[in-house]
Amino acid sequence: MQQLTRKIRRSANFGLFGSIAVILVVLIFHFSPWHITYQSQEVFSWMLISGTILAVLAVVMALFSIRNTPRRLRELPTVEQKMQGYSSYISSLYKGSLAIVVIECILMLLMSNTNLLMITILLVLLMVITFPNMYKIKNDLSLTDDEMTDLYGSDYIRDPKQLQ
Numbered sequence: 257m258q259q260l261t262r263k264i265r266r267s268a269n270f271g272l273f274g275s276i277a278v279i280l281v282v283l284i285f286h287f288s289p290w291h292i293t294y295q296s297q298e299v300f301s302w303m304l305i306s307g308t309i310l311a312v313l314a315v316v317m318a319l320f321s322i323r324n325t326p327r328r329l330r331e332l333p334t335v336e337q338k339m340q341g342y343s344s345y346i347s348s349l350y351k352g353s354l355a356i357v358v359i360e361c362i363l364m365l366l367m368s369n370t371n372l373l374m375i376t377i378l379l380v381l382l383m384v385i386t387f388p389n390m391y392k393i394k395n396d397l398s399l400t401d402d403e404m405t406d407l408y409g410s411d412y413i414r415d416p417k418q419l420q
Contacts, residue, residue: 257407260339264346264388271350272383275357279376282361286370293368300367307363311375314356315382321349322386326396335407338397346388353383 285291295303329341360376388396390412394404404412 257336257339260336260343261390261393261407264339264343264393267343267347268350268383268388271354272380272387274354275380275383278354278358278361279373279380282364283370283373286365286368291365291368293366295367300369303363303367304369304371307360307367307372308375310356311360311372311379314353315375315379318349318353318379318382321345322382329396330398335397335399335403338399339407342388342393342397349386350383353379 325345326342329338329345332338332341357376357379360372360379364370364372364376386392390404390408393399399407401412401414405414
């Protein structure tokens with residue numbers, strides 16, 4: 257079980273911090289004096305439209321997944337099955353988001369325009385908001401305090417209202 261919690265944390269860290277790093281590198285490269293690309297107006301508009309559609313679809317699919325997947329995982333019978341499902345869910349969510357951020361950043365570089373930056377930052381903000389910590393995992397999977405103590409040991413602090 258400890259391997260699953262480490263895998264969840266590692267996948268989320270890789271996706272979130274990788275996305276932030278890619279955006280920062282692209283912004284530094286975009287505003288550097290040696291980066292200038294020229295596109296025809298038609299190519300520019302098609303890149304802008306396709307990038308916007310891709311980013312909006314990615315945000316919609318991520319929100320749909322965030323809404324429905326934990327609900328289905330709660331119905332699994334054992335904690336191990338719940339954690340395995342949650343691990344694959346977090347891995348696919350964060351790695352998929354990283355892939356979309358990379359594609360959006362490539363489009364930004366090719367267009368020499370940062371119009372897609374706000375939608376890309378929205379996707380990163382969504383990853384920040386849904387970043388899994390032990391209490392979010394408890395809530396998403398509806399685990400009990402005893403199950404959380406088995407998973408995290410002394411790192412998990414019980415709710416003081418339930419102790420009384």
